[in-house]
Amino acid sequence: MRYRVEFRYREDTGEVELLQVEVVETGQRAPDHDEQHDRVAAEVASVVEQFAQIDEVTDPGASAGRARLTQPGEGTAATEEAQRVQELGSG
Amino acid sequence: MCNPRRVQVRAARRLAEAWDQEVRRQVTLHGQAVGRASVRENLAGTVGRPVLACMDRVLDELDGWQATDDGYRHDVDGGYVMFRTDTYELEIVAEQTSQVRGEGEAATTVRAAVDDDLEAEGTGRYYDDEWGGFTERRARQAAEAEAQRALDQAAADRIAAARELADAGAGDEVRAAAERQAQEALARAVAAREEQLTSIAADRLAAVGVAGRAVANQALARMTQEAILTYARSRHAEGVRMSSSGGVLSIQFEMEA
Numbered sequence: 350m351r352y353r354v355e356f357r358y359r360e361d362t363g364e365v366e367l368l369q370v371e372v373v374e375t376g377q378r379a380p381d382h383d384e385q386h387d388r389v390a391a392e393v394a395s396v397v398e399q400f401a402q403i404d405e406v407t408d409p410g411a412s413a414g415r416a417r418l419t420q421p422g423e424g425t426a427a428t429e430e431a432q433r434v435q436e437l438g439s440g
Numbered sequence: 441m442c443n444p445r446r447v448q449v450r451a452a453r454r455l456a457e458a459w460d461q462e463v464r465r466q467v468t469l470h471g472q473a474v475g476r477a478s479v480r481e482n483l484a485g486t487v488g489r490p491v492l493a494c495m496d497r498v499l500d501e502l503d504g505w506q507a508t509d510d511g512y513r514h515d516v517d518g519g520y521v522m523f524r525t526d527t528y529e530l531e532i533v534a535e536q537t538s539q540v541r542g543e544g545e546a547a548t549t550v551r552a553a554v555d556d557d558l559e560a561e562g563t564g565r566y567y568d569d570e571w572g573g574f575t576e577r578r579a580r581q582a583a584e585a586e587a588q589r590a591l592d593q594a595a596a597d598r599i600a601a602a603r604e605l606a607d608a609g610a611g612d613e614v615r616a617a618a619e620r621q622a623q624e625a626l627a628r629a630v631a632a633r634e635e636q637l638t639s640i641a642a643d644r645l646a647a648v649g650v651a652g653r654a655v656a657n658q659a660l661a662r663m664t665q666e667a668i669l670t671y672a673r674s675r676h677a678e679g680v681r682m683s684s685s686g687g688v689l690s691i692q693f694e695m696e697a
Contacts (some may be wrong), residue, residue, distance in 0.1 A: 350696070350697060351694060351695070352694065352696075352697055353675075353692070353693075353694050354691075354692065354693055354694070354695065355690065355691075355692045356668050356671075356691045356692070357688055357690045357691075358636055358661060358664060358689060359661070359689075360658070360659060360684065360687050360688070360689050361515075361654070361657070361687055362654070362657045362658075362661070362662075363657035363658065363660040363661035363664065365454070365664070366688060369485060372616050377694055385697070388697075389552050389697045391471070392697075393491075393539070393671070394488075395487045395488055395490075396488045396490045396491070396668060396671045397487070397490075397491055397664050397667065397668065398486060398487060398488050399485065399486060399488055399489070400486075401489065415590050418475055433667075
């Protein structure tokens with residue numbers, strides 16, 4: 350599977366504003382699509398933070414999911430916005 | 441008037457004196473008192489290992505960071521920030537310093553003595569025709585006076601030398617005692633001052649923490665950037681793009697996995 354990774358953070362504070370791992374559609378959906386997505390999202394998240402919680406949020410207009418990565422304790426409630434971003438609060 | 445004549449007088453004196461002499465030394469030692477208050481954060485429990493693995497490489501190149509035995513240090517107003525590379529701890533330290541001094545004084549009494557035979561000469565001039573009042577009698581008196589002055593000077597020199605010798609003989613021991621006193625006084629002064637400085641440092645820790653956290657966060661941001669790019673390379677990522685806008689750095693790439 351092919352993934353698009355976007356990572357945004359503030360240069361002055363180091364605060365991570367967005368870490369998003371998105372599946373790039375290639376046509377047929379693999380049977381283990383979700384498991385692979387979770388695994389890759391966890392791998393990317395572990396680069397910047399240990400034990401990051403990963404939330405999957407679904408864009409109503411797209412078939413592929415996006416992994417939302419959160420800090421432990423931040424909570425897992427996904428927003429209902431149409432364009433969702435994955436935000437990782439960082440200290 | 442004819443050629444002047446000379447009268448030479450040789451004088452001798454037995455110099456035998458002994459006296460008690462005080463040997464005193466004062467020592468002042470200067471030192472520095474330091475009071476610290478600190479807070480530590482264990483990064484190993486939260487920050488990703490790849491980010492921490494970039495610590496040395498990034499901090500070696502970032503301005504203001506100095507490598508130490510324990511890690512990397514960056515001074516800020518009123519203290520410093522420390523990344524400990526052995527434990528991956530971030531430590532912010534408020535530090536107050538002050539110069540202090542300790543004084544010590546010691547004395548002892550030593551016996552000094554001189555025992556010497558002194559000799560000196562004096563010379564006087566006169567004229568056979570006593571021209572100008574330069575009589576032989578007057579010349580002899582002048583020669584004797586000169587010889588006595590020379591003896592007085594020699595005696596004073598001998599006594600001064602004996603004093604110096606006695607002083608030097610006991611000086612090292614007396615100085616060592618004075619130094620011990622000064623060291624004790626300095627230790628007391630340092631301890632007393634450090635108690636005050638530690639209290640001041642604790643009061644300032646919050647303010648130092650703000651500045652220190654800002655410096656540390658900037659460094660962590662660079663480590664994170666480096667870790668993300670290293671990861672992208674390891675995954676043979678394509679289309680790696682990095683842009684900065686409004687103080688926000690964005691990194692994007694695509695990869696197969």
